[in-house]
Amino acid sequence: MLTTGGLSPGKAGHKPSRSALPNTPNRRIDPGNRLRTATVRTTVCDVAQLLLVEDDASIRHALVRALTERGHAVTSTYTALDALQHVVNAPPDLVILDLGLPGLDGYEALRMMRAVSQVPVVVATARDDEADIVRALNAGADDYLVKPFGPGQIDARVRAVLRRVGEGDRPRSAPIQVGGLWLDGQAYEAILDGIQLELSRREFDLLYYLARHAGRVVPKRDLLTHVWRMPYGGADKTVDVHVSWLRRKMGETAQDPRYLYTVRGVGIKLAAPA
Ligand code: CA
Secondary structure, three states: OOOOOOOOHHHOOOOOOEOOOOOOOOEEHHHHHHHHHHHHHHHOOOOEEEEEEOOHHHHHHHHHHHHHHHOOEEEEEEEHHHHHHHHHHOOEEEEEEEEEEEEOOOOHHHHHHHHHOEEEEEEOOOOOHHHHHHHHHHOOOOOOOOOOOHHHHHHHHHHHHHHHHHHOOOOOOOEEEEEEEEOOOOOOOEEOOOOOOOOOOHHHHHHHHHHHOOOEEEEEEHHHHHOOOOOOOOOOOHHHHHHHHHHOOOOOOOOOOOOOOOOOEEEEOOOOOO
């Protein structure tokens, strides 16, 4: 069981320093060599960014510590409003949400979260009524844990939900090559014609997702859902802006595409040059 006695306050996790690629512009790299290196890296665990919403300080600290020790990066807060802001401004990979929160109730928070985000939510609460569980699942929770629970159990649930909702959505697997473009989802490295691209985390995720579906037009709705974890609805300019940034970094334009094609009214396609 999760014990809180004697635990020092857990440190809110910091995002691993992979949000941007190393500052080594125009470094020439032999893709073949990188590919061999990458195959050795497959044991490296992908770090999930978790947001923990829990108002009980001792439980919060114990959970942050337990989840951090198990390889997650954890940010914590104790109010639903703060959590909502966080989900909008810096979307995590998964939210662990307590239902009994001061001010805005966890159910309300969950409903509001669902209006702006498809982020996976695991509810962790002391309420064990079946009606409460059904209500949380109906409000959009992906899973439900009743306190008290052990750290191994919440870790397993978190990983199971991430696997289920994110199967193949996030860059976490094998390197991909499309023409002269080579992407390593583990190391967040993008190499085009032997030159390393300087991409933000989001740009990399977008490029990787498109590369995984190379040759197919990917609807903007799908990109928002899988890359941004946001519902569709007038926010497709976000995709356009990021695609234009990618084009600039890849040395191409919408009028003269090499890899990235906009199919008007449908979506974006990545394809190798003919
Ligand atoms: Ca509580």
